[in-house]
Every structure is written in C-alpha cells, then in structure tokens.
Amino acid sequence: MEMETELRLESSLWVGNKRYRAVLSGWHFNWTEVDKKNRDKKTISVPVAEVVGVEEGRVEILPRKSVEDTDKDFTVFYVKRSSSGSSYGLLWRLGRIQFSCPSRVLRDQWTKHLRTALKTHSPLRPNRLLVFINPFGGKKKGRKIYHSLVAPLFELAGISSHVIVTERANQARDHLLKKDLKGFDGVVCVGGDGMFSEILHGLIGRTQQEAGLSENDPTVALQPCPLHIGIIPAGSTDCVCYATVGVIDPVTSALHIIIGDSQPLDVCSVHQASALMRYSVSLLGYGFYGDVLAESEKHRWMGPLRYDYSGTMVYLSNRSYAGIVQYLPADPLLSSPRDRTRCLSGCSVCSRTTERLFPHSSVYSSHFNQFSSDSEGEWVSVEGRFRCVSLTCMSSSCPKSPLGLSPSAHLADGTGDLILVWDTHPLGFLKFLYRHTSTQDQFDLPFVEVHRVKAVRFSLPSGKEEEAYKETGGLRGGIDEEERGYIETVSRNGSQQHLAERDTGQEMTNEQKMATPFLCGLCCSKVPAKSVWNCDGEILSSTEILCRIHGQLVRLYARGIEEGAAVHNCGKENDKCQMGCTLIK
Numbered sequence: 001m002e003m004e005t006e007l008r009l010e011s012s013l014w015v016g017n018k019r020y021r022a023v024l025s026g027w028h029f030n031w032t033e034v035d036k037k038n039r040d041k042k043t044i045s046v047p048v049a050e051v052v053g054v055e056e057g058r059v060e061i062l063p064r065k066s067v068e069d070t071d072k073d074f075t076v077f078y079v080k081r082s083s084s085g086s087s088y089g090l091l092w093r094l095g096r097i098q099f100s101c102p103s104r105v106l107r108d109q110w111t112k113h114l115r116t117a118l119k120t121h122s123p124l125r126p127n128r129l130l131v132f133i134n135p136f137g138g139k140k141k142g143r144k145i146y147h148s149l150v151a152p153l154f155e156l157a158g159i160s161s162h163v164i165v166t167e168r169a170n171q172a173r174d175h176l177l178k179k180d181l182k183g184f185d186g187v188v189c190v191g192g193d194g195m196f197s198e199i200l201h202g203l204i205g206r207t208q209q210e211a212g213l214s215e216n217d218p219t220v221a222l223q224p225c226p227l228h229i230g231i232i233p234a235g236s237t238d239c240v241c242y243a244t245v246g247v248i249d250p251v252t253s254a255l256h257i258i259i260g261d262s263q264p265l266d267v268c269s270v271h272q273a274s275a276l277m278r279y280s281v282s283l284l285g286y287g288f289y290g291d292v293l294a295e296s297e298k299h300r301w302m303g304p305l306r307y308d309y310s311g312t313m314v315y316l317s318n319r320s321y322a323g324i325v326q327y328l329p330a331d332p333l334l335s336s337p338r339d340r341t342r343c344l345s346g347c348s349v350c351s352r353t354t355e356r357l358f359p360h361s362s363v364y365s366s367h368f369n370q371f372s373s374d375s376e377g378e379w380v381s382v383e384g385r386f387r388c389v390s391l392t393c394m395s396s397s398c399p400k401s402p403l404g405l406s407p408s409a410h411l412a413d414g415t416g417d418l419i420l421v422w423d424t425h426p427l428g429f430l431k432f433l434y435r436h437t438s439t440q441d442q443f444d445l446p447f448v449e450v451h452r453v454k455a456v457r458f459s460l461p462s463g464k465e466e467e468a469y470k471e472t473g474g475l476r477g478g479i480d481e482e483e484r485g486y487i488e489t490v491s492r493n494g495s496q497q498h499l500a501e502r503d504t505g506q507e508m509t510n511e512q513k514m515a516t517p518f519l520c521g522l523c524c525s526k527v528p529a530k531s532v533w534n535c536d537g538e539i540l541s542s543t544e545i546l547c548r549i550h551g552q553l554v555r556l557y558a559r560g561i562e563e564g565a566a567v568h569n570c571g572k573e574n575d576k577c578q579m580g581c582t583l584i585k
C-alpha cells in the first residue's frame with residue numbers, strides 16, 4: 001500500500017476472484033485488472049465528483065437495499081453513462097463495484113479516503129432537500145417516480161429530504177415565498193414545466209424579498225437565488241429538463257442532483273407598465289405559440305396530445321398579428337444565434353459570462369447590472385404583421401424539437417434569442433415549423449429573423465388595444481405568393497410605417513378570448529386581431545409587455561448537454577433509430 005498525500009491511496013483489491021490495482025489520486029478513482037495480459041488491460045476511471053456513495057460491506061440497493069456486512073469489503077456506487085444513448089444527452093445510470101480488501105484496516109482507509117475526496121471535490125452536493133411532488137402532472141406518475149426511482153438514490157447518497165405532495169396549484173410557490181427554508185441546500189420539483197415555473201417564481205421572489213429588492217422594477221439587478229433547483233421530470237412537457245440535461249429521465253436527473261452539479265440559467269422577467277407579470281426561461285411566445293396554448297387549455301382532457309391537436313387547429317386558422325417589437329441587441333462580438341455553435345456542458349461563452357457577471361468569483365455577492373437606462377439609445381424597433389414573436393433564454397430543445405427553438409442559444413450567457421416570423425404564405429410557415437423537427441436551419445428562411453438580445457418590448461400599433469377582430473376578406477397570408485410576407489415589405493425597416501390595412505373590432509376580455517373558437521383563415525371571415533402571450537405555458541393577461549433577461553439568476557442541479565451526446569434527425573434513441581438518420585453532434 002502507498003499513500004503519498006492525504007487524498008492519494010493505492011493498493012491491490014479484489015473484485016470476485018480477480019485482482020485489481022486501485023488508485024485514488026487527485027480527481028480520479030480508477031481500477032485496473034492486474035493479472036491480465038497488457039493488451040487486455042482495461043482501466044475503469046471514475047471522476048471522484050461522480051462517485052455517488054461509498055458503503056461498508058457488500059451492498060445492493062435494487063430491488064431493495066441489502067447489506068452483507070463483511071468487514072473487509074466495501075461497495076462504491078458511481079455514475080455510469082449508459083451505452084444506449086438517448087435522443088439528445090446521455091442517460092446516466094447507477095454503476096456499482098464491490099471490492100474486497102486484505103484487511104479491515106485497509107478497507108476503513110479506503111472508505112475514509114473516498115468519502116473525504118467526495119467532500120473536497122464536489123462541495124455543492126446537497127445534504128438536505130425540499131421536494132415538491134405534483135401528483136397530477138403529466139401522466140400522474142410523479143409520486144411513483146419519486147418513491148421508486150429517486151428516493152432510494154437520495155437515501156444511498158445520504159441526502160435527507162422533506163417531501164411535500166402538493167394539494168393545489170401554487171402551493172409550492174407559496175411555501176417557498178413564506179416558509180422557513182433554513183437548512184435546505186436545494187429544492188426539487190417532481191413535475192413538468194409548470195411545476196418548475198412555480199419553484200422558479202417562489203425562489204426568485206423569496207430571494208428578492210430577503211435582499212429588499214423590487215421585482216417590479218425592470219432595471220433592478222435581481223439577486224441570484226442561493227438554493228439550487230433540481231428537476232425530476234414527470235410532466236407533459238419537460239422542456240427545461242430536456243434543454244439542461246439533454247434527456248428526460250428521472251434517474252439521470254436524480255444523479256445530477258446527488259453529485260451537486262451546478263448549471264446557471266438565464267431568466268427573463270416580464271413586466272407590464274411597472275409591475276412584474278411573470279418570469280420565463282423557455283418560451284415567451286406571441287402569435288402561434290400563444291394561440292396554441294390558449295386553444296390547448298380548452299382540451300386539457302386530451303392530456304399531452306392536446307398540444308398536437310391545438311397546433312394543427314391553430315396552424316389551419318392561418319393567423320398573423322400586427323405588432324411593434326423593440327429590442328436591445330446583445331454584444332454581437334460575444335456570440336450570435338446564427339453561429340451554428342451549441343451550448344454544451346462547460347460552454348466557454350457561458351463561462352465568460354460568469355466571469356463578467358460575478359467578477360469577484362462569489363456568485364451571490366456583487367451581481368453586475370447588465371442593463372441600465374444608458375442603453376436606451378440602442379433600442380431597435382420594427383413593426384409589421386407576425387406569425388409569431390418568440391423570445392427564449394435557452395435553446396428550448398424538447399423531444400418534439402431536439403435542437404430547439406434556437407439551437408445556438410446559450411443557457412447562461414445573459415441573453416435571449418428573439419425570433420421574428422413575419423407574415424407569410426401558409427406553406428412557408430409550415431416549412432418553418434417543420435424545420436424544428438429536423439436539422440434544417442429554421443432561420444434560413446426569408447421571412448424569419450433572429451436576434452440575440454438583452455431586452456424586448458412589445459406593443460400594439462396605435463388603436464390596436466381597442467380592436468379585437470379583423471375582417472380577413474378570405475385568404476390571409478396568401479395574397480402574396482412570395483414566401484416573404486406581404487406586410488413585411490411595407491414595414492420591416494424599422495420606420496414604424498403603419499400597416500396599410502387596419503384591423504377593426506373591439507376588445508375582448510380574457511374569458512371571451514378563451515371562449516372564441518379558432519376560426520379558419522381559409523374559409524371564415526373574422527379572427528381576433530390580438531393574440532396572447534404564452535409565458536412558459538401560462539397565458540399572460542397583458543399584450544403590451546417589457547422583458548428583460550437576467551443573466552444566471554438561478555442555478556439548477558444539471559451540467560448542460562454533455563459533449564459526445566448524439567442527436568438523431570428522427571428524435572429517437574440511438575438503438576431504436578430505424579431511419580439511418582444523420583447524427584448531429
């Protein structure tokens with residue numbers, strides 16, 4: 001046995017009847033079979049940060065925990081990447097190896113050193129977690145997913161959890177706003193994007209309350225949240241999980257939580273006049289995405305299928321909406337939404353942002369304010385008719401769209417991508433939508449623009465707030481056979497020239513809007529002149545809004561998409577792909 005520094009340990013160990021040389025040194029723990037011929041020798045190397053737990057004896061945890069406590073054995077549990085990769089990121093599974101030592105003293109040395117190394121190399125591992133389970137999310141399997149797949153792993157890792165199964169919407173948010181959170185290292189939500197949004201609002205709100213900051217003021221530099229958020233996917237849409245982990249898999253997410261991975265995330269605050277409306281991370285969408293959400297709310301009984309049904313109905317309704325979009329461009333020298341890069345684990349663009357936002361290396365101290373009224377002069381303004389206006393702080397990849405709404409967007413660069421889809425022929429818009437499902441560039445279309453931004457304002461052309469319906473006079477968006485929209489030609493240069501044709505009608509209440517059937521633009525004559533905003537799956541009650549991106553406002557137990565993960569055109573798992581698809585790195 002050799003022991004150089006406190007954290008280096010090397011000795012012979014047995015696994016079954018085979019002898020191994022095991023080494024704990026620096027950041028790695030590895031073991032190599034010794035009696036093999038050189039060319040067959042294989043070393044298994046596990047980063048210490050990915051060791052899940054070390055137990056005395058021969059331990060199994062599945063189907064239930066069993067311990068055979070022999071005094072010369074110990075078991076190491078670690079993160080093992082699954083060979084059957086998934087559609088985007090890598091699946092993580094629990095690896096296990098049982099070692100036998102020549103003596104009890106050596107066994108105790110190994111367990112002690114490994115445990116000390118774990119603490120040293122992953123300081124953000126949680127000890128105590130607050131867990132909220134939405135029992136009604138997705139296929140209503142939240143409780144089962146947590147208790148059968150996640151809780152045994154937390155127990156193995158020595159994490160104590162306080163579990164709350166919610167009984168009403170917003171219970172988790174209210175708890176985080178009001179109750180004592182002392183002693184918790186993080187908050188875990190078991191549910192979908194809606195449940196994540198509750199946690200996000202609760203934690204951001206609580207942090208600002210404690211810092212004495214007003215969430216309503218869009219110019220205030222909000223305080224980053226000290227508690228990490230873990231997402232165990234169990235919803236209908238788990239876009240935030242997919243875009244930050246690369247796979248929708250409760251075990252993978254639980255392992256990221258256990259080892260204390262830390263992924264900062266940009267958050268967009270949405271204001272009306274000087275009041276905060278909501279926060280968004282994945283999609284703030286007006287037009288198509290707002291209409292799909294409003295329509296889908298009427299068909300909740302369909303479950304997750306309601307989005308496909310509503311998407312088709314809204315597409316057929318063939319709508320476009322007038323609006324004025326103003327945006328504050330981000331520094332084009334730092335990155336671009338068209339640079340065809342991808343934000344992967346350890347992304348250098350996001351790391352540089354961390355250095356810029358937190359120059360004194362303490363994430364929770366001086367947060368640099370990226371946004372001030374000095375930037376007022378730099379706003380760019382465009383006006384016209386849009387199929388959709390979308391703002392996303394990250395790629396927003398999801399199983400339906402493996403590369404996402406904006407494939408080169410960054411999780412934590414302090415910016416969002418503003419996607420403007422000008423009015424166009426229905427087939428052009430279908431092409432745009434379809435490209436989200438493949439590797440084809442959805443921005444390489446003449447009626448689409450994408451801008452990397454720090455803030456956005458949206459307003460209706462004068463008079464539009466009072467107008468609700470537009471007489472279409474038949475085919476809309478089909479007047480000009482060109483793909484580039486007919487309205488775009490008169491209004492996209494930012495000169496704020498108003499549309500030649502004005503919408504007419506009167507303002508509807510929200511309830512009326514929700515009750516309005518989606519009328520088909522091909523055969524019906526009246527459609528509403530205003531859409532609604534879809535804010536991460538919630539409908540906003542205002543149309544005219546101001547949005548501001550707050551760089552790295554929250555941290556998730558995740559690490560972004562790991563390099564080497566593959567994406568299939570077909571969106572299927574590697575081993576199930578039947579289409580001979582191209583792999584995209």
Ligand SMILES: Nc1ncnc2c1ncn2[C@@H]1O[C@H](COP(=O)(O)OP(=O)(O)OP(=O)(O)O)[C@@H](O)[C@H]1O
Nearest residue numbers: 137138166167168169191192193194195235236237
């Ligand atoms: N006990 C509860 N009863 C009713 N609603 C709840 C409860 N707990 C949480 N919610 C609400 O349910 C909404 C949807 O939850 P979640 O995101 O987990 O599931 P989902 O199936 O993905 O939903 P959606 O697709 O509608 O976003 C959330 O906005 C949350 O506020």
Ligand SMILES: CCCCCCCCCCCCC/C=C/[C@@H](O)[C@H](CO)NC(C)=O
Nearest residue numbers: 193237239282283396401433434436536537
């Ligand atoms: C002809 C094929 C058309 C396919 C169109 C695919 C477009 C997919 C783009 C999906 C982006 C999802 C972004 C995430 C949004 C979430 O915030 C939100 C809440 O869960 N989900 C929805 C559906 O609004």
Ligand SMILES: [Ca+2]
Nearest residue numbers: 266393410415
């Ligand atoms: Ca971003």
